[in-house]
Amino acid sequence: MLALILFLSLAGAQSAAASTETAAVETSDTAAAQEPSRQRLICRSRPMLGSRIARQRVCKTEEDWKIYQNDLEQSRRDINDRGMRGCTSTSCE
Numbered sequence: 001m002l003a004l005i006l007f008l009s010l011a012g013a014q015s016a017a018a019s020t021e022t023a024a025v026e027t028s029d030t031a032a033a034q035e036p037s038r039q040r041l042i043c044r045s046r047p048m049l050g051s052r053i054a055r056q057r058v059c060k061t062e063e064d065w066k067i068y069q070n071d072l073e074q075s076r077r078d079i080n081d082r083g084m085r086g087c088t089s090t091s092c093e
Contacts, residue, residue, distance in 0.1 A: 045058075
């Protein structure tokens with residue numbers, strides 16, 4: 001009977017240690033997941049389509065603004081290239 005009590009107490013101590021380690025791992029995972037939110041947001045106002053006065057506020061990180069600008073430039077180049085090749089009413093080559 002004493003052996004059973006010792007066995008159960010040791011098993012409980014091991015599970016408590018394991019749960020503490022698991023909690024420490026979860027805490028570090030949570031901290032890593034929250035890290036990107038520490039990036040500074042840059043907000044810009046943009047005019048809303050169909051209104052002279054209303055403006056829309058757009059907030060992104062610096063990296064997101066760079067990606068947005070690159071996509072915008074690529075779209076401009078694509079539109080320019082299509083115009084240079086001479087699109088017809090049925091297709092663009």
